[in-house]
Amino acid sequence: MIEVKNLAFNYGKRDILRGINAKFQRGKFIGILGANGSGKSTFLKNIMQILTPTSGEILFQGQNLRDFSGKEIALNFGFVPQKSNLSMPLSVRDVLLMGRFSRLKSPFIGYGDEDFLVVESVENMLEIGKFRDRVALSLSGGEFGRVMIGRALVGEPKFLLLDEPTSAMDINFALEIMRICAKLVRENGLGVIIVLHDLNLASLFCDEIYMLKNGEILHHGEANELFTPEIISEIYGFTPEILEKNGTIYVMPKL
Numbered sequence: 001m002i003e004v005k006n007l008a009f010n011y012g013k014r015d016i017l018r019g020i021n022a023k024f025q026r027g028k029f030i031g032i033l034g035a036n037g038s039g040k041s042t043f044l045k046n047i048m049q050i051l052t053p054t055s056g057e058i059l060f061q062g063q064n065l066r067d068f069s070g071k072e073i074a075l076n077f078g079f080v081p082q083k084s085n086l087s088m089p090l091s092v093r094d095v096l097l098m099g100r101f102s103r104l105k106s107p108f109i110g111y112g113d114e115d116f117l118v119v120e121s122v123e124n125m126l127e128i129g130k131f132r133d134r135v136a137l138s139l140s141g142g143e144f145g146r147v148m149i150g151r152a153l154v155g156e157p158k159f160l161l162l163d164e165p166t167s168a169m170d171i172n173f174a175l176e177i178m179r180i181c182a183k184l185v186r187e188n189g190l191g192v193i194i195v196l197h198d199l200n201l202a203s204l205f206c207d208e209i210y211m212l213k214n215g216e217i218l219h220h221g222e223a224n225e226l227f228t229p230e231i232i233s234e235i236y237g238f239t240p241e242i243l244e245k246n247g248t249i250y251v252m253p254k255l
Helices: 040-047 070-076 092-098 113-126 141-153 171-188 199-205 229-236
Strands: 002-011 014-024 029-034 055-060 077-080 159-163 191-195 208-213 216-221 240-245 248-253
Touching: 002 040, 014 040, 014 216, 029 040, 029 171, 029 199, 040 159, 040 191, 070 077, 077 141, 092 113, 092 141, 113 141, 141 159, 141 171, 159 171, 171 191, 171 199, 199 248, 208 229, 216 229, 229 240
Parallel strands: 029 191, 029 208, 077 159, 159 191
Antiparallel strands: 002 014, 002 055, 208 216, 240 248
């Protein structure tokens, strides 16, 4: 379990996160929703220790993540950022192998058969094996996004944190990525924490949803509890039409 207690984060004098309390369990698909600037990405970066909380605690298995080494973070958490800082002309296979670095028994020995088997399994799952010899930066946005997810998965993390992974994908790829994440949650017990803008994807796939506004969690629950005209208006500033079909809630803007 990840447990967040009274988390706060500031950029200088500007409050970004205030009094955040949350619990994330393995075997759950959890969505982080909110308008632009609500603190969603900053929240994930605090969990990953990319940013250091101003105050409060983030515990993993009862231990403060502040005390974890970089390797220990990498062994337990896979992170897919909103924007990649990859600039070198590496092949897709090399980018995926980067995600196995924390699992190396010795950097002097290099990657072994087990590492390549895991990478090939992820390539097959994400249907990116056909790109393995391509320069990763030459791929389309959606293809490159799948490679970044693959790099996070090959490390065999306990939690996968994704920051708007579907934003550059067409709806077919977005649905497939969400299906894969849901399968990993269901069959492998992975914990998935995902920042999304698409409310309907969240409704279709997420077990729990946290809704942020101005750096605070205002609502937590399931989509059928939270996706009401009143709450959507409070969080996003527009009043939607709410539809229900086969037990799933859909949010539609009013023209």
